[in-house]
Amino acid sequence: MRVVGSNRDETWGRIRTAGVDLLFRHGYEAMNTRQLAEAAGLKPGSLYYYFKSKEEFLYRLLVDLLGEIVADLDEALEALRDATAAQQLDAFVRTLVKWHVQRREETFIASIETRSLSHDRHESYMELRDRFDAMLGEILDRGITEGIFTLPRERIARNAIMSALTAISGWYDPRGPLGLEAITEEFLLLTRRLVGMSAESPREAERLGKAGMNGGRSHSRRV
Template sequence: MTNELPVRGSWRDYEDLGLPKPLAAALEAFVEQGYHGTSIRDVASRSGLSVPGLYHHYPSKQALLIGLATVVMTELLERSRAAELDAGDDPSDRFDAVIESLLRFHMFRREQSFVASSEIRSMEPDSRASYIAQRDEQQKQVDRIVLDGVASGVFEADHPEDASRAVVTMCVAVAVWYRPDGELSPDELVERYLEIARRMVGA
């Protein structure tokens, strides 16, 4: 059984992930009640399964959390790679594309992103280390782009890796506060935050 759900079409396009029922139910419960406030019985009920039926697919609540985190990071990294590849060689274009991808992901996958990020404290050590390694991979991609931009003279950040971390942190935080019915449309938010991100790296 795999939790990987491939990105289809453009990295800008989002559709329903089609999560398996147990993962969709766990996501809903974790968002409402938190990991520790959710019981296996609750997830089973929400997914229309018996507790033994749920255990057949996911042997523990921890497995559900790791399943969700794996789906989140797999999709995030695939979209980020696709965005950079689509942008070509110019560091400025690559930066804009990857930061736009991060922003859109944390808008359109805000619940999944929020659970994976906020419940890292609930992951068992090996799973936490794996999740952090994937998160670091995403950060290193942006670091590399910013360093390439400084080397080529299109960015003027005095502390490029610090600026890169600040930009990624800003993008991730969108999942905490963004709402579809809020003041800014997705395109407006991307435009505004790209302007801020460019200033942070000295573009």
């Protein structure tokens, strides 16, 4: 069994980091394994110790990424096992917003490049990806049972929440005026409203008050 922290793990880490950069800047079709080896400081032949093809590299990268996200969600929700569905929903949203803001290159690749996988690998990846839906579905079902959430069609709400969260890496600009904390707050409020909850945040009350004083004007800006 491979030991954590071994040379092989460290080398895969370099390959993965280099691959994320190349995929984000050039896309899967334009990237080749020679570029990947050079960026990782390896000889091209050395890559075949880790994968046999460019597609296999992409699949392993995506599965690695998905595993890390699910592990973070598991940890966040396990800590709130006895909490309300509303608190669990907040934790779910916080975790995914953080991922799509702080590691947007990886999550952007995951949202775009799954189309480059073969049918079988794509199906395998989507089976793992469905764990997101299952987690969120359980939270929403519990909230409906508890009478906290008002959802005429749970499946539509689930899809809307997931679509909004996973799209963040496509539009978020780290040079923009809004950082992780502000974007997280906005998504918490949007999600609460989507499931039929009233705004609970002091920041929201303050923001709504200011909007009223300003005549409700809004300004479009890069985020």
